[in-house]
Amino acid sequence: MTTAGRTGSAPRRRPLRALAWTAGTALLAAAVAAAATGFGGAGTGPAATGRTPPATAQVTRTTLTATKTVDGTLGYGDTFTVTAKSQGTITWLPAEGSTITRGHAVYSVDADRRPLLYGTMPLYRELRDGVEGKDVELLERNLDKLGYDGFDVDGTFTWATREAVEDWQEDLGLDVTGTVQPGDVVVADGRIRVAELRKPLGDTASGPVLDATGTTREVTVALDVADEHLVRKGMKATVELPDGATVNGKVKSVGKVATETTSGNDTATTIEVKVSVGGLKQPYDAAPVDVTIVSERRENVLAVPVGALLALAEGGYGVQVVEGAATRYAAVEVGMFADGKVEIEGVPEGATVAVPK
Known part of the structure; x- marks a missing residue:
């Protein structure tokens, strides 16, 4: 489809059937039915004096864009499930359709929030002094984005990392332990949108809690x-x-x-x-x-209205070139069809061609 309809592109020198889903097909078929012109030689017919065609168009240089x-x-997008990994009771749940961002609670267990951290690696072990790895780096990066400082985001859980964790836990109203368990947080690759709740308030804090998507x-x-x-x-x-x-x-x-x-x-x-x-x-x-x-998309090509094309008895396509009171037929090579026009070669820019009705 072009900006005006459904189109596609046809390889050069292809038969008409290759143009089946272009916007110009109907017009081209009409042109083929209207005229089958034959001439010999180098592909340019002799000039013929006659009445000027009722409609004409110029060969113009343009950009053709084919769309579908x-x-x-x-x-x-895809839905994923947030699963609780701790003991206790679900004491708070977000509303379906709500958006949750970094550091905010996804749900609560025994009145303790389970905040969202951004990343692609799930936490799988306790994070504490001396632990190193990508999961530590994920925690440190999120603490840094949340405004905590005094440590390096280097994947090593140091005393400075522990102090930042303690400050974070205190701000959230959690038990200040200086360590992070896998079930203490929810990890997703960005903001999440709550699609469907899987547990009611008061249910146990294990297994699927809610389904979520990206935003x-x-x-x-x-x-x-x-x-x-x-x-x-x-x-x-x-x-x-x-x-x-x-x-x-x-x-x-x-x-x-x-x-x-x-x-x-x-x-x-x-x-x-x-x-x-x-x-x-x-x-x-x-x-x-x-x-x-x-x-x-074809830029800087010569084009004429699709209706200007004629089928030649010798095969291929041509156009009727108007030169004053005379006309002649010229063979052309056909390229891309789009926007009700067709790319051609064989006729110079600015030439006038007939467009049969």
């Missing part, structure tokens, strides 16, 4: 494997929301595993593509959306 629109689902709005697309070549990580996309508004997005990931689904008699093989979007004020947790991706 696919269905997607707006949400918050970045994300669109999931089940992309047909035939279109996999159109997308790559980092490319821009436009997302149309249910109310008709559009927002900018970026391809976050392109799946490597193909999935086959069957609906009635139809079977589709797709890969999962994720598109991140920001700045949304749209209220839905999930909603169907249209995602438009730029599949190809």
Whole structure:
């Protein structure tokens, strides 16, 4: 789909069938049906005096952008489960839909908060004096971001690290031990959004407590494997929301595993593509959306309206060049179709061509 419809690109010198999903296909088919012109020699027909065609256009130098629109689902990305790893009773839980940031409580056990730390490595042992490793570095980095100082973020739990931990525990109203157990904190790679509570207040503080997601709005697309070549990580996309508004997005990931689904008699093989979007004020947790991706972009090319193309009896395509009161036919090489135009070679910039109605 182009900015005006669904399109794609056709390889050079390809038959008409290769253009099946371009926006110009209908116009091209009409042009083919309207004229099949033959001429010999080097590909330029003799001039013919006649009535000037009713519609004309100039060969212009431009940028063509081909796009494709696919269905997607707006949400918050993958869900993960926060699991309690201590004894006691759940005494506080956040509201579903709430956002939790670094240092704030994810839930409470026996009135003691379990704060959120940012990182990708879960804590698996007691952190205390003399311990070294990536988990210590994670703790130190978070303490530093929370405003505690006097220690180095170097992955070594020293007396200075212990003092910072003690200050942190005191500020949270916890028992001041100077050590950190795996069940004392929740680790996630950033801010989290509470998707669903898995335990009620008063339940035991072990096992799944709640399901959460990230806070970045994300669109999931089940992309047909035939279109996999159109997308790559980092490319821009436009997302149309249910109310008709559009927002900018970026391809976050392109799946490597193909999935086959069957609906009635139809079977589709797709890969999962994720598109991140920001700045949304749209209220839905999930909603169907249209995602438009730029599949190809050609800069500084010569182009004419698709309707100017004619099928030549000898094969290939041409255009009718208008020169004053006379016209002639010129063979052209066809490139990309987009925006109702087609890239051509064989006719100079500024030439006038007929556009049959």
